[in-house]
Amino acid sequence: MEQQLMSLIAQTLNIDxxxxxxxxxxxxxEQWxxxxxxxxxxxVEDTxxxxxxxxQLSQSMSIKQLVAIIKLQQ
Structure with a gap:
């Protein structure tokens, strides 16, 4: 799930x-x-x-925080 999230963020930010x-x-x-x-x-919500x-919106400013929020809700 973490790799999928990182790929999603790269796509969203249009970076490698x-x-x-x-x-x-x-x-x-810097693109974030x-x-x-x-x-x-x-x-992330859609995926x-x-x-x-x-x-959670203010607590989701890193990959680690996003992973924790996703795990809580799944």
């Missing part, structure tokens, strides 16, 4: 997959700005069949 690592976040990827973040959230609540 090798640039997205398990420790990647909005602070390490606030607009890109919302696109990532929508893509994994989950829904983020307001608190």
């Amino acid at each position: 997959e090798h640039l997205v690592q398990p420790d990647s976040s909005s602070e390490t990827l 700005d606030s607009l890109a973040h919302m696109n990532i959230i929508f893509a 994994f069949g989950i829904t983020f609540d307001d608190e």
Whole structure:
């Protein structure tokens, strides 16, 4: 699931997959700005069949945080 998420983020940010690592976040990827973040959230919701609540939106700024949220909801 983590690899699928990293691929999804690379596609959403329109960057090479090798640039997205398990420790990647909005602070390490310059393309991951606030607009890109919302696109990532929508893509993750569609792909994994989950829904983020307001608190999770602000806590989902890294691969590790996204993985934890996905695991909670599956």
